[in-house]
Amino acid sequence: MRKITFLLLLASSTLFAQRTCLTHEKMNNVLNTPEKKAHHDEVMNFVKNSSQDNLFRTSGSNGTQSTNTVITIPVVFHVLYKNPNQNISDAQIQSQLDVLNRDYRKLNTDFSAVVPSVFQGISADMEIVFCKATKTPSGATTTGIVRKSIASSVSFGDSYYLAAGDPAWDPTKYLNVWVGILNGDYNGILGWAYLPDQAGQAWDGFVCDYRYFGTTGTATAPFNLGRTCTHEIGHYLGLDHPWGEDDSLCGSASNDDGVADTPATNGPYFECPTFPSNEFACTATPNGSIFMNYMDYVNDACMAMFTNGQKALVQNTMSGPRASLLTSASTACGALSVEDFQAIKAITVYPNPVSVEFFIASPFKSIDEVEIYNQNGQLVKSAKVDSTDSYRMNVDGLASGIYYLRIYDKNEFVKSDKLIIK
């Protein structure tokens, strides 16, 4: 069965250069006993259906509004190369990190062009940022990048987490990313990630071919905008494809991603469809499928959004099976962690809406810089702010509309907030 799947993927990917994600095949390989499958089902049922109060949601709210609680997830990159070309540059890794940090904050500059206006209202700022690790699990200083030459006889896709590859850093504390060559049985596969019920397992993390990673260097069109990583880390955070666990007939139990605002499809959209499209929709609607969702199979340039429903699901993951990541950022990359949330929650931008100048009340935490982004994710203004001047900033020269603030302290991100200019 596995070989047949691989052959089909190989054939389709070679002919059409279509996105191929191996998450479900890899999950099926590890869910090899009834007990493991039952655990998977229970964890994913929690992720998809929990309405418990958690860090992000209290009774009565649906968890889809901004919580102003930005989660920072530490990342370690394992570059496993068989030749110098596969030993991708620091700049290529940084380009991938930059894509993640734009896509998961809805700061991607292609948002307005790619997402039709009818879907922009349900698209989410996931309020997740990713930092390169600055400390190893034992506390040593690190760049967050591990480079290792591996034997050409080693199958990267089978052995990445073993001694022949490079074992994970504590997967309950770090998101492990392995980059290498997926060939042989894996030819044509872009990557995969494990769903949250595999949290803490030796293989837990995101695996990617070096040709579909970042936006520079070896990145290869049409998967050269870093969206394979955005998609796969969606799986890591609990998201499924819009067609569910497989492309079974519409209406079947497995044809469901557990997200109410992603219309069901009976399979993936590929390449770059024209809006609106009901080609694979289970139920035809005027606006059609949200094929420009990061969790579909379209080309990198044609995906640009998560939905509010997907955000609520990810918040369940972060409050449950991946909650251990919440407390690791402060030690693993010197970033904010859950302990700072109350101090951050206390930060208030006022007046808002504003016409001339605004202030920031931050009673428990120092801040020193503010950036203002427009709705296209473009930086339109930045300024140093000072507590002796009540963290004052004027909005001279900015047109009326909705903007997003990013607030920093000593170059470290502190908080984002929405600002309305009258």
Ligand SMILES: [Zn+2]
């Ligand atoms: Zn996928």
